[in-house]
Amino acid sequence: MELDERKMKILQAIIRNYLETGEPVGSRTISKYTDLNLSSATIRNEMADLEELGYILQPHTSAGRIPSDKGYRLYVDNMMKAKALELAEKEKEVDNMREFLNDKVDKVETLLKNMAKMLATNTDYAAMISAPQVHKNKVKFIQLSQVENHQMLCVIVLEGNIIKNKIINVKEDIDNETLLKLNILFNSSLNGLTLEEINLGIISKMNGQAGEQLEIARSVLDAVAEAISAEDNLEIYTSGATNIFKYPELSDSSKAKELISTFEEKQLLSSLIEKDNEGSDNGIKVYIGEETPVHTMKDCSVITATYELEEGVHGTIGIIGPKRMDYEKVVDTLKYIKDQLDSVYKKKE
Amino acid sequence: MELDERKMKILQAIIRNYLETGEPVGSRTISKYTDLNLSSATIRNEMADLEELGYILQPHTSAGRIPSDKGYRLYVDNMMKAKALELAEKEKEVDNMREFLNDKVDKVETLLKNMAKMLATNTDYAAMISAPQVHKNKVKFIQLSQVENHQMLCVIVLEGNIIKNKIINVKEDIDNETLLKLNILFNSSLNGLTLEEINLGIISKMNGQAGEQLEIARSVLDAVAEAISAEDNLEIYTSGATNIFKYPELSDSSKAKELISTFEEKQLLSSLIEKDNEGSDNGIKVYIGEETPVHTMKDCSVITATYELEEGVHGTIGIIGPKRMDYEKVVDTLKYIKDQLDSVYKKKE
DNA sequence: GTTAGCACTCGGACAAAATGAGTGCTAACA
DNA sequence: TGTTAGCACTCATTTTGTCCGAGTGCTAAC
Numbered sequence: 001m002e003l004d005e006r007k008m009k010i011l012q013a014i015i016r017n018y019l020e021t022g023e024p025v026g027s028r029t030i031s032k033y034t035d036l037n038l039s040s041a042t043i044r045n046e047m048a049d050l051e052e053l054g055y056i057l058q059p060h061t062s063a064g065r066i067p068s069d070k071g072y073r074l075y076v077d078n079m080m081k082a083k084a085l086e087l088a089e090k091e092k093e094v095d096n097m098r099e100f101l102n103d104k105v106d107k108v109e110t111l112l113k114n115m116a117k118m119l120a121t122n123t124d125y126a127a128m129i130s131a132p133q134v135h136k137n138k139v140k141f142i143q144l145s146q147v148e149n150h151q152m153l154c155v156i157v158l159e160g161n162i163i164k165n166k167i168i169n170v171k172e173d174i175d176n177e178t179l180l181k182l183n184i185l186f187n188s189s190l191n192g193l194t195l196e197e198i199n200l201g202i203i204s205k206m207n208g209q210a211g212e213q214l215e216i217a218r219s220v221l222d223a224v225a226e227a228i229s230a231e232d233n234l235e236i237y238t239s240g241a242t243n244i245f246k247y248p249e250l251s252d253s254s255k256a257k258e259l260i261s262t263f264e265e266k267q268l269l270s271s272l273i274e275k276d277n278e279g280s281d282n283g284i285k286v287y288i289g290e291e292t293p294v295h296t297m298k299d300c301s302v303i304t305a306t307y308e309l310e311e312g313v314h315g316t317i318g319i320i321g322p323k324r325m326d327y328e329k330v331v332d333t334l335k336y337i338k339d340q341l342d343s344v345y346k347k348k349e
Numbered sequence: 350m351e352l353d354e355r356k357m358k359i360l361q362a363i364i365r366n367y368l369e370t371g372e373p374v375g376s377r378t379i380s381k382y383t384d385l386n387l388s389s390a391t392i393r394n395e396m397a398d399l400e401e402l403g404y405i406l407q408p409h410t411s412a413g414r415i416p417s418d419k420g421y422r423l424y425v426d427n428m429m430k431a432k433a434l435e436l437a438e439k440e441k442e443v444d445n446m447r448e449f450l451n452d453k454v455d456k457v458e459t460l461l462k463n464m465a466k467m468l469a470t471n472t473d474y475a476a477m478i479s480a481p482q483v484h485k486n487k488v489k490f491i492q493l494s495q496v497e498n499h500q501m502l503c504v505i506v507l508e509g510n511i512i513k514n515k516i517i518n519v520k521e522d523i524d525n526e527t528l529l530k531l532n533i534l535f536n537s538s539l540n541g542l543t544l545e546e547i548n549l550g551i552i553s554k555m556n557g558q559a560g561e562q563l564e565i566a567r568s569v570l571d572a573v574a575e576a577i578s579a580e581d582n583l584e585i586y587t588s589g590a591t592n593i594f595k596y597p598e599l600s601d602s603s604k605a606k607e608l609i610s611t612f613e614e615k616q617l618l619s620s621l622i623e624k625d626n627e628g629s630d631n632g633i634k635v636y637i638g639e640e641t642p643v644h645t646m647k648d649c650s651v652i653t654a655t656y657e658l659e660e661g662v663h664g665t666i667g668i669i670g671p672k673r674m675d676y677e678k679v680v681d682t683l684k685y686i687k688d689q690l691d692s693v694y695k696k697k698e
Numbered sequence: 699g700t701t702a703g704c705a706c707t708c709g710g711a712c713a714a715a716a717t718g719a720g721t722g723c724t725a726a727c728a
Numbered sequence: 729t730g731t732t733a734g735c736a737c738t739c740a741t742t743t744t745g746t747c748c749g750a751g752t753g754c755t756a757a758c
Binding site: 140141143145147148151153155157161163165167238239240241242245251253254256257261264 | 496500502504506516587594600603606610613
Binding site: 061 | 718719720721722
């Protein structure tokens with residue numbers, strides 16, 4: 001037995017209906033819902049087949065059918081094109097976004113936080129967005145300056161204008177000239193290098209040149225190492241975690257707690273961040289149910305997209321919702337946001 | 350009718366019992382629970398009085414009594430001294446904290462995040478902690494440097510070592526000498542000043558001296574204004590929002606959603622941040638039920654404490670839990686944390 | 699002032715009954 | 729051979745009724 005066109009149509013009708021209502025859908029409903037002009041009895045026969053094929057399942061005897069993960073997958077991969085965002089709605093969203101985008105584009109952090117919030121509000125699902133990660137963090141600029149007695153400020157700018165600050169306490173102050181020398185030394189020795197490239201050789205060479213300021217040089221190197229190491233840099237913004245309460249299948253206490261905890265402990269979301277941005281389609285990936293890398297989200301679907309602010313500087317946007325989420329709308333929205341983010345800085349130049 | 354000693358004892362017993370069990374407590378229980386040697390009937394009479402006085406109430410006829418907000422208030426203000434943290438437990442907590450404190454004290458942000466997490470874990474309530482606010486933000490140090498073609502980095506250090514960075518795009522680069530001059534100009538003009546003190550006079554004077562670099566000077570001033578203005582600086586870390594699911598009276602969908610949303614939208618918590626740290630007792634304040642400034646928390650109690658990292662640099666710690674929270678333990682814990690935070694930096698110097 | 703006794707209230711738990719959506723199967727039909 | 733009407737059956741949900749017990753308020757006696 002295999003999926004003929006009629007079965008496809010019926011499956012599609014089931015999924016559509018279930019996405020809308022969230023209720024198991026019965027044969028009678030489909031018999032009217034479609035333009036196939038088939039009686040409920042016939043539909044029942046076909047449904048039995050679809051169940052045997054694994055595309056739908058029954059929560060219990062004498063209930064309607066709901067799509068299985070496999071059914072959703074087929075839908076997402078093959079059947080989804082038809083519907084599209086209502087034009088009016090899209091217009092409205094575009095306006096919203098432009099507003100946000102024009103607002104404070106100079107602060108990436110604010111922009112991304114706003115983005116997350118907007119996504120959550122617009123979709124009624126939970127949204128996450130990771131701050132851009134530089135694939136290979138490179139030092140672009142280092143500056144050491146005296147702020148106060150016994151306190152130095154070390155500013156490190158990485159490729160992609162990621163700025164790190166560190167206050168370093170020193171035993172004795174150094175004069176301006178030495179400071180200048182040190183700055184030149186740091187910049188000439190470390191600029192353009194990744195963490196791996198700052199190897200022992202360079203460090204010992206620097207130590208040699210730093211002369212008496214060994215202690216400071218060591219502190220600076222530590223700061224650089226800290227700034228540059230990728231782990232610490234993972235920053236994730238989330239919004240709309242409480243949207244899950246809108247979906248009864250997710251909002252019983254234990255599930256809700258688990259999900260929201262996952263959102264609170266943002267580290268747990270890191271496995272959703274794409275390392276490679278070679279996604280199937282525009283860098284957009286759809287995880288359905290058990291497919292998701294985060295186990296606590298096994299009752300959800302997750303859709304992620306990768307954006308690229310500047311060459312080599314990319315992050316991930318994710319939408320988490322119930323399995324019966326509006327895949328088309330979310331994919332469209334993510335595509336749009338992705339495009340916007342992709343062009344924010346590129347356009348400006 | 351007024352509160353004699355016996356009524357006090359009975360009220361105290363009711364509250365203690367309710368804090369432990371979370372169930373309405375009946376006359377029979379109290380009759381045994383206390384060492385008053387009174388029959389349940391007598392207790393009932395007293396309870397009727399206590400109810401009339403407004404210290405306790407009945408969820409419904411034929412249920413036991415639970416404390417009213419007024420009852421809790423009396424308890425917190427007058428009856429609480431007796432119990433104290435178990436010594437063993439306290440020791441354990443102290444150890445935990447020391448561990449956290451010793452870990453990465455150099456990064457205030459990390460420290461506070463860890464603190465919040467620890468508080469939430471230790472108390473089983475939700476915790477919030479506001480990053481230190483400087484009462485009157487003063488500029489301590491400004492540095493402008495060239496990072497790349499057409500890109501300047503402006504670093505602003507405020508009193509209390511709060512560091513702000515801003516990338517400024519410029520039309521044409523400036524030579525090293527001018528840069529040096531500008532830096533000296535900024536530092537000599539702005540250091541030690543608050544936002545109010547940087548008035549139009551100074552700005553126009555600076556404009557005069559900046560000469561051709563007017564555009565840059567303006568950008569820098571903007572950056573300073575942004576860095577220094579208090580609103581943007583409000584940073585609040587939260588943890589353990591999902592702990593509320595541990596208390597049935599808070600964990601039905603709608604209440605939980607409201608509470609967790611409040612935690613997510615951290616701005617909503619700002620009214621809990623104390624502007625003046627002149628609290629009643631050690632800067633610790635207890636809000637019970639309707640007393641709390643955040644309306645969504647009317648079914649909760651909130652306890653806040655103010656800490657002071659350095660002279661004039663303070664923030665607020667808050668614990669949010671059910672009204673039947675363990676007030677003594679929370680107050681003790683907050684006091685302890687407050688002391689720790691108060692001394693972290695002061696000790697070091 | 700305290701206590702024992704008793705009638706009364708009311709929420710919660712439990713079980714039986716009613717409801718109804720939906721199925722699977724069979725037999726008839728085109 | 730595919731389609732359909734009809735019917736018995738299943739099972740989650742809702743409704744209804746009953747019971748139970750914790751706890752109260754009141755009264756009368758101590």
